[in-house]
Amino acid sequence: MLEYTKHQLAQECVNKVIYSCIPFNDYGDGPPKMITVEVHYLPVIATAPSAQQVTEGNGATLFCNATGNPPPSTAWTKQGSNIVLSSSETLSLTNLMRGDNGAVYKCKVENNLGSAEANATIIVLFEPSATVQQCFTPVTEGDNATLHCNATGNPAPSIAWIRASTREVAAYNEVLFLEAITRSESGSYECLAWNGIGNNSTKSCTIDILQRLSLRHQLNNLWRAMEPLCSVMALVILGQTYHGLNKEATLFSLHLRLLFWQM
Secondary structure (H helix, E strand, O other), X not given: OEEEEEEEOHHHOOOEEEEEEEEEEOOEEOOOEEEEEEOOEEEEEEEOOOOEEEEOOOOEEEEOEEEEEOOOEEEEEEOOOOOOOEOOOEEEEOOOOHHHOOXXXXXXXXXXXXXXXXXXXXXXXXXXXXXXXXXXXXXXXXXXXXXXEEEEEEOOOEEEEEEOOOOEEEEOOOEEEEOOOOHHHOEEEEEEEEOOOOOOEEEEEEEOEEOOOOHHHHHHHHHHHHHHHHHHHHHHHHOOOXXXXXXXXXXXXXXXXXXXXXX
16 A cells, blocks of 8 residues: 655745655555655746836836746846846846936746736936027017026926016016016016926026107108208209308208107
8 A cells, every 4th residue: 555645845835746655554664755746837026126216317226026937037128128138136227317217127037938027117307407499689668578488307397487687586487478568677587497306497588678769759860861852852942053052951951850840
């Protein structure tokens, strides 16, 4: 008669089962024989890598381990590339920059029965950078003026327009709209961007105001341009001698100037 006993190794309770075969009869037991049955199974990721959030210039370490029999191999790759970056349970990344923001790294474990995968995303935080996209100057008094500022950064920056001379906030927005601008609003305006990472970023725009001329100034300028022509016309019309012409042309010019000023 034969008797068998099942033994499981505590540390490898899933991987191996040991069976003992013991022959016996009425005169006693024979020497036992043992046989080991090894169980193979697909890899299973026990600890998946988690997303990492780092400040620009710093590094991160990703961790991934798995169970399986035979013991699975590990390969780390970056999404979009088949280059193996590490074959251990950890992947060390150094000097991460804003261009690495959103990068996805894949941990793949594999044995001869199959494979399993897990991904982790890298979030890189970086300081803001402001750019003034519209700075139209000079502006004629009474016209509208629009200043536009854009800023990049992670997290997305907040933006404010500040008047440099008074340090007053003109707008908490990307766009600063100045309606019917006056001479008192001329000067430098600063676009300030901040997100709590690193240094704030500032770009400025200086607005020059062109004074709109009054009707009197416009007529006076018109007279200066027309005065020589009017003098010549007066000379031709009056048809006087050279001495007389000079006198009459002068009187005619004074008369026209008086008319313009009275307007």
